[in-house]
Structures are given as structure tokens and as C-alpha cells.
Amino acid sequence: MRTEFHQQLDALNADLARMCEMAGEAMQRATLGLLTVDLEAAEQVLTDLESLARLRRDVDHAALSVLARQAPVASDLRAVVAAVHITSDAARMGGLAAHVARIVRRRHPQSAIPDDVVGQFSEMGSLAVDLADDAASVIVDGDPVRASRIRDDDEAMNEMHRRLFGAVMSPEWTHGVPAAVDLVLLGRFYERFADHAVAIAARVLFRSTGRTSLDPDPEIPNPQGGRAG
């Protein structure tokens, strides 16, 4: 039988997973707005994210309440502290989708991206949705297959980001400065989105073992290793 604490933790994790899914839905809609120059989709992203912010507040409150009432220790304590971090990561993923939506809005009725990179952004959008859904799944059941897919998808995202950056910085770039700037920012938003999914998977690993081989934020130097430096 599950203890009261574990029931509360399950509820917390279900909400965290829902936050990841909502962030994924936001990025999916933002990408749709980007690819089809759809202002309504972009505006919808910004509206939808209010629910994510509300859920975040509820989950933060619930985590504090579990800590206060149950005073968990060891891996139970780490699981709740991981939850506290994960709300930040998932909310930030939503914030990055909002950034994409805002660039769509700023450029409308023009497209924010040249035709020749539509395919790349379509793929980055798909990767982002998979990453968010896999993060949700890892939170709920710690599925190692999904965790390793997060790592692979993050690598794929980094590679696409590098190629995009290379294209923009090359002398062959013909679309001018504003398009270059938007593309680099957009690429960075997708790449950071992936980083937060990686961070979530790392925190789930940490909650069960107290150690992690995944770097919680690959952009922050970590003497334990990882891609940072």
C-alpha cells in the first residue's frame, strides 16, 4: 500500500508531467505559427501559458506543503527537491515557446524565417515536442529508454542549432541582418528548450540515486563532467 507521502508525491509528479506536456504543446503551437505565419496560433501560445504559470504556482505550493507536513528524508526528500527544480525548468520551457511566438508576432504578416530553413524549424519543433513528452514520461515512471532518447534528441537539436548558426554566419548568407538575428535567437530558444528537458531527466535520475551522470544544465560549467566548459 502506498503511504500518504507517496500518494502526494505521485500527484506532484503527475502535475510536473502535465507541465512538461503543456510546454510541449506551447512549443508545437509556436512552431506552427512560425511555419505557417499564423498570428492567431502565436497569440494562443501566450494565452495558454497562463495556465502553465498557474499550475506552476500550485505545484510549488504543494511541494512546500509536502516538505512541511511529511518532513521526508533521503530519496523521498530528494524527490521533492527535484520537483521544486523541475517546476522552474518546465515553466522556462513554456517561456521559450513564448519567445518563439513573440518573434512570429513581431514579424507578422511577414514570415520570421526564410523558406530555405522551414524544413529545419519543422524538425526542431518535432524534436522539442518529443523532448517535452519524454521528459513527462521520465518524471512519471523513470523510463530509461525515454531518458536516453532525451539525450539523443538533445544532441540532434544541438547539431541543428550549430548548422543554423553556421549558415547565418557564413559569407553566403543572403537574407540580411534582421533575418539573421531572428534565426539565431529562434535557434537558441529551441536549443535551450532541449537543455531544460535534459535538466529534468537529470533531476529525475538525481532524485533516485543522489548522483547524476547527466549535467542538470549543460550550459553551466560542472566539474563532474558533462558537456559544459
Add this chain to the structure above:
Amino acid sequence: MRTEFHQQLDALNADLARMCEMAGEAMQRATLGLLTVDLEAAEQVLTDLESLARLRRDVDHAALSVLARQAPVASDLRAVVAAVHITSDAARMGGLAAHVARIVRRRHPQSAIPDDVVGQFSEMGSLAVDLADDAASVIVDGDPVRASRIRDDDEAMNEMHRRLFGAVMSPEWTHGVPAAVDLVLLGRFYERFADHAVAIAARVLFRSTGRTSLDPDPEIPNPQGGRAG
């Protein structure tokens, strides 16, 4: 007389303040590298940040240990949970200084910024150092004067970022695409650095009152208000 818990909390807060100062020192050195095209300064930033990452790990460990041993409640609990968040913010500030240093390294021996924006980046660097030092001070004694200066300096940083972005995106921009892209990324790194200082001040407010009028991350939509949306 201070209880054992409060002595541990004081030690935790002293370490958090030190993390902020280290992030400020990193951004100061990265800015020096940027303004004087100094590769050695840039490399030093990346080395110095290893100490920040180590301190972060120690502080995260200490926070878990305080939660497990003392099982604090109410404002004491919020103070420790705030500490858990603040380590992320301060580490991320260091990560943003590292990004600036990496752009300096990538462009060396060329300067990453055109001469006509050297003054602006010098000012953004000063603002960043003040923000980090004020965040450290707010953590230790909750100084409201410093907290409100953080808000003002963040506004000033946002304004400089907007002007920089406007200059790059205007038809009068003559420095080409790679310089434009670097400038926009650099501007964003300083602006995000300021956002994290604001987030730290918001978390300190939250730890004492359970409420905050400052948005913990101004880039994440928050139905309670703040600059996001």
C-alpha cells in the same frame, strides 16, 4: 541566541552570497575581455567558474542536509527552498558570463564588438557587477534599498538591451551579419544575467513573506503580473 538551524541557514546564505559575488566577478572579467580583446581574461573566466560550480554542489548538498536534519516549517522552510532556487540562479549567472567569454575567444584576435558600442558594453558590465553584488547583499541582510536598486538596474539593463537590438536591426547598421549576431547574443546574455539577479531578490522576498511582488523570472508568463506576457 541563534538556534542550530539558524546558524546553518546563515552559513547557507553566506555561501549563496559568495556565489553571486563570484558570478559578478566572472562577468566583470568577461566584460574586460570583451572591451580590451583580452583572450587571457576570457580563458580565466572559464577556469574561475569551476570554483562556482563546486560551491554550488556544496550548497545544494548543505541545503538538502538542513532539510533532512532540521525539518523546518513555515518561513524557515521557505528560506531553505529559496536557497535551492538561488543556487540555480547564481550558477546560471556564471554560465552567462562564460557565454560572453566564449564569444571573446571565438572572435579573438578580432574584437567581438564594433568600437561604437564599447561604451554601452562597459556600462552593461558595470550594471551586471552591481546587480550581482546587490543580490549578494539582499541574500545576507534582506536590505530593501539594495533590492529596489536591483529593480532599477534591471530596468536600465533592459533599456540598453532594447537600444542595442534596435541599432542592430535598423537599416543603418553597417557592421554586417556576424557582428550583428554576436551583439544580439551578447546583449541577451547581459540582460538574462540581470533577470537572474531580479529572480534572486524575488526569492529572498518570498522566503520571508511567502508572497512576492517581484516576478521570479520576468521572462516566464505570470498571471500575478510582472513584466512577462
